[in-house]
Amino acid sequence: GSVMKPFVYASAIDAGVYPYNQLYRAGQFDYTVDPGTGEIIRLENGAVTGYPTIKDALGKDFGVLSFEDGLANSSNIAICELLANYLDVKTYENYLDKFGFFKATDIPFVPETSGAKNMSDATSYLSTGFGQASSITVLQLMQAYSAIFNDGVMMKPYVVESIVDSATGQTINKFEPEAAGTPISADAANQTKDIMRQVFAPGFSGEKFAMEDVDLTGKTGTGERYDPETGTYDTSVFTSSIMAAAPADDPKIMVYWGMVSSNYINYSAEPFQVIMQQALIANSVNGGTSDSANEPYGQWESYEMPSLVNHSIDYANNKMADKHVNTVIIGDGSSIIDQFPKAGGTINSNDNVLLLTDGQSLTMPDLIGWTRKDLTALWQLSGLPIRQDGYGKVVWQSIPAGEPIQADTEIEVSLE
Incomplete structure (x- = not known):
């Protein structure tokens, strides 16, 4: 075939x-x-x-x-x-x-x-x-x-x-x-x-x-x-x-x-x-769906995603401290109002975990290495419009990481 x-x-x-x-x-x-x-x-x-x-x-x-x-x-x-x-x-x-x-x-x-x-x-x-x-x-x-x-x-x-x-x-x-x-x-x-x-x-x-x-x-x-x-x-x-x-x-x-x-x-x-x-x-091999700005964790480990909604950022950081994942905070608030993945879901080492806060100001995340799944999660949580071109992982983003953005800011990314 x-x-x-x-x-x-x-x-x-x-x-x-x-x-x-x-x-x-x-x-x-x-x-x-x-x-x-x-x-x-x-x-x-x-x-x-x-x-x-x-x-x-x-x-x-x-x-x-x-x-x-x-x-x-x-x-x-x-x-x-x-x-x-x-x-x-x-x-x-x-x-x-x-x-x-x-x-x-x-x-x-x-x-x-x-x-x-x-x-x-x-x-x-x-x-x-x-x-x-x-x-x-x-x-x-x-x-x-x-x-x-x-x-x-x-x-x-x-x-x-x-x-x-x-x-x-x-x-x-x-x-x-x-x-x-x-x-x-x-x-x-x-x-x-x-x-x-x-x-x-x-x-x-x-x-x-x-x-x-x-x-x-x-x-x-x-x-x-x-x-x-x-x-x-x-x-x-x-x-x-x-x-x-x-x-x-x-x-x-x-x-x-x-x-x-x-x-x-x-x-x-x-x-x-x-x-x-x-x-x-x-064989302790990571599936490779997420990259970190730091060296990726070398082992495959699975965890249950905790419930972090209505908790503080400090609480969330403490709950995620023993998990080898990439936690991305969206907004400058002090309390979490939504999360990806949802509580009870399975996450694996080097996955991206997105936490939306109650803040009014947004800064551009570092999307390099993200997959379409991660980008979809970001859009669903924040409402940020993201135009995607290509397949694989993000290799370019139109707005540099760390820059202030608005809720209606259009973001373009290229994946390879």
């Missing part, structure tokens, strides 16, 4: 052919092949060529998109455009080989198959880019994604850390992390990783998987199941999956979750979210 799409982007970026700041027309892709050069040529919609029309999932027409939005919307047409007009079969096939697809990872204790590469014609080549025609294994997928999440260095998976003699305590065999290659540069990996962060933004394909306390990068996927007996794809049962890593800036945990079901639209994202959160907690 569509979890294959980031490898087209990574390949184009690494090969130096990615179309930055360019747009394409989504919806459907009708095409033919130049018999002399083998070049795939896109034609007007409805052209009859003998090649099957490729459409975006569920027949959606996203209109004109940037390629970055194309990935966030999981557009098949973005992949077709990249493979037809920027990459070529030989180049893309070489990258798939470098990523380790279609061959066993050869890890111990796990039986494997190698999958099947099918790029012998134009349709299969294009379809491989969005996760059809060819087949791969989950182990290959995990290994390949490790390069995107790990600065271009691909790590070989392993499932046993060590074998110890239960009688003597002697270590019989020990397995260590092992690099399996460098299919792309660190720069290409990080650019791809950053593009994938938008997948989880509101209105895009991975929105349901977004987590309040975790900054994710990754890709969702829906795939058709091939029936070898009929030689066709099943029209009633599909695969649904997600590959994600956190924290997005410097991934420490990656999770692949998937299922097979006829319900490929309205299923719950909670199983994935529980796995990701528990993996982060078990």
Whole structure:
């Protein structure tokens, strides 16, 4: 399924052919092949060529998109455009080989198959880019994604850390992390990783998987199941999956979750979210949704948010003193009249906690490193109009921190 799409982007970026700041027309892709050069040529919609029309999932027409939005919307047409007009079969096939697809990872204790590469014609080549025609294994997928999440260095998976003699305590065999290659540069990996962060933004394909306390990068996927007996794809049962890593800036945990079901639209994202959160907690990794002007606290800890409304600032500071969070006071009053999160909610280390006071004067908070969730909370508490551009974390604010502002002051921020 569509979890294959980031490898087209990574390949184009690494090969130096990615179309930055360019747009394409989504919806459907009708095409033919130049018999002399083998070049795939896109034609007007409805052209009859003998090649099957490729459409975006569920027949959606996203209109004109940037390629970055194309990935966030999981557009098949973005992949077709990249493979037809920027990459070529030989180049893309070489990258798939470098990523380790279609061959066993050869890890111990796990039986494997190698999958099947099918790029012998134009349709299969294009379809491989969005996760059809060819087949791969989950182990290959995990290994390949490790390069995107790990600065271009691909790590070989392993499932046993060590074998110890239960009688003597002697270590019989020990397995260590092992690099399996460098299919792309660190720069290409990080650019791809950053593009994938938008997948989880509101209105895009991975929105349901977004987590309040975790900054994710990754890709969702829906795939058709091939029936070898009929030689066709099943029209009633599909695969649904997600590959994600956190924290997005410097991934420490990656999770692949998937299922097979006829319900490929309205299923719950909670199983994935529980796995990701528990993996982060078990490894003492912070989810990365908030930054502090000081060095972030290095451990993941969860707390219950106390009730601070109708209490003094001193009281609030005392209640929050043992919690490694960033407490932001809004207004110059002495008593708290509203708070985010609400009492009883869960907060995690390095989260932003916003406390609105009964004061009349406001000063501009330092928004650098804030997420859209934090900005929404600030707007809901204070009523300050905030114009947001981009996705990720705030990297620029129109009004410097500490400056006096009014209740109707319009604030602009840029996120990356």
